[in-house]
Amino acid sequence: MKRKFLFLAFMTMVAFVLLAACNQEKQEENQPAVLNVKIKTDDHIELNKETEIACLVTYGNEKVTDADEVKFEIWKQGNNQHEMLKAKHEGNGKYVVKKTFTEPGTYSVIAHVTARNMHNMPKTDIAVGQASNMPAEQNHDHDGEEHHDHHSDVTIMLHEQQYHVNEATELTAHITHDGQPLTNATVRFEVWKENSEKHEFIDAHEQAKGEYKATTTFKDKGVYFVKVHVETNELHDHQVEQITVQ
Incomplete structure (x- = not known):
């Protein structure tokens, strides 16, 4: 009788643990994921040298490899001419463009990303040319906390x-x-x-x-x-x- 009671108590405890685990999994599944875009580039870039500008795109814990569209908008501050470059996916959610800057100055970069029926557009500033000639800039490494x-x-x-x-x-x-x-x-x-x-x-x-x-x-x-x-x-x-x- 005692063994039967202990067995029932054990099975009840196992069932309780399994139920709690299932509830936890359901709660995690119900939590909405967020499209996150993080720009990856140096904050100071040399003149006349091909430079990689990239962003890492994630959706929750998933690396987005099939974004609908990823483009980089680049312009020199004080200049109204904006260049829009289409990025290529290089794997693991990393999207890349290559650009050669021929004029010194401070440039702004926005990654325009559309994926999972969402749109995110983080921005950062980079200095091109001799660092001694560049004004002090605050580099915004965006991961969803600030949007400009x-x-x-x-x-x-x-x-x-x-x-x-x-x-x-x-x-x-x-x-x-x-x-x-x-x-x-x-x-x-x-x-x-x-x-x-x-x-x-x-x-x-x-x-x-x-x-x-x-x-x-x-x-x-x-x-x-x-x-x-x-x-x-x-x-x-x-x-x-x-x-x-x-």
């Missing part, structure tokens, strides 16, 4: 934070123009859930110089996109940010 606009003299950054369903959430954008806070602009947040045709537009208000805020409530968990629209009499620009609501 592709306009050469406008920078838009959505404040990073945690987002929770059914809670009033304050969206904050920091906007600069020519390195200075952009004030008295008309700013709106366009918000939509992944694969949804319904877009919500929310007017933002300037709380401090170059800082614009608006409040919204996310009704469902999942991946959302937030497009920050910026308008003044002289410019009209925008930036898209991908977020996850838990």
Whole structure:
């Protein structure tokens, strides 16, 4: 009788462990993956030398080898001519272009990546030519934490934070123009859930110089996109940010 009781207790414990493991696996499966793009390039590049500019594309823990499109937008700061180069996949989620820079200066690089019905566009700045002739630059190694606009003299950054369903959430954008806070602009947040045709537009208000805020409530968990629209009499620009609501 005692052996039978111990056997039943053992089997119950085994069943409990297996059930807990299954529940954990289901929870992990239900967690939405995020398209992540990380630019891989030197922050200082020699003149007249072929240079590799690359990005690593992942979706959750998966290396994306079949992205719909990967392009690099490259331009010299202060120059309105932007070059768009189509990248080739070299394996393990690494997409590459080759370029030779013939003029010294500070260049901006944006990786435009479309995959898994998502779009991500991180940006970084690189110095080309003699380092002693280059102004001090802050190199942004983006892995989803910051997102900047592709306009050469406008920078838009959505404040990073945690987002929770059914809670009033304050969206904050920091906007600069020519390195200075952009004030008295008309700013709106366009918000939509992944694969949804319904877009919500929310007017933002300037709380401090170059800082614009608006409040919204996310009704469902999942991946959302937030497009920050910026308008003044002289410019009209925008930036898209991908977020996850838990």
